[in-house]
């Protein structure tokens with residue numbers, strides 16, 4: 001999925017061959033779980049891996065981001081929004097993080113739509129891994145708690161099943 005051209009065009013270029021890059025990511029994510037109790041989760045639909053989404057500490061910024069990437073076959077169904085919402089809930093309510101951010105290229109409008117749908121706010125442009133002009137969105141815990149309290153009161157909230 002990471003190397004599908006429609007996905008790879010939005011992500012930092014990989015310095016190594018695909019198999020090694022995947023091994024490196026798995027090791028990095030496993031270390032994240034040991035050290036910080038978070039890392040991106042694999043997303044499965046009917047037993048097939050369709051992408052990943054979850055929390056990732058970014059040392060360059062000293063903050064935690066919500067990562068999301070799906071195979072193009074799984075786009076357009078709300079899975080990224082649902083998974084990113086679960087990641088925010090885990091980060092703010094279970095881990096007690098103060099802030100979670102998300103970044104993407106300025107012309108990655110699908111990715112920015114996911115962030116806006118979740119209530120993250122555009123703040124600024126940053127440089128990251130050779131990309132300049134990256135757009136940065138974030139949300140703090142208080143905003144999450146207020147918005148999830150009002151969502152709890154709404155019977156139509158998509159991730160609440162009563």
Ligand SMILES: CC(C)(COP(=O)(O)OP(=O)(O)OC[C@H]1O[C@@H](n2cnc3c(N)ncnc32)[C@H](O)[C@@H]1OP(=O)(O)O)[C@@H](O)C(=O)NCCC(=O)NCCS
Pocket residue numbers: 006007008010011068069070071074075076077078079080081082103104105108110111113114158
């Ligand atoms: C970023 C990415 C995960 C977004 O995927 P996506 O499918 O657009 O996002 P969602 O899964 O939230 O789906 C939203 C779409 O599903 C539709 N949808 C259908 N059912 C839905 C539901 N129950 N809930 C929410 N949206 C739903 C929405 O209307 C929206 O459609 P639209 O794009 O036509 O407006 C995907 O584009 C991707 O993997 N890109 C490559 C990697 C990448 O760019 N990662 C982020 C930057 S690092």
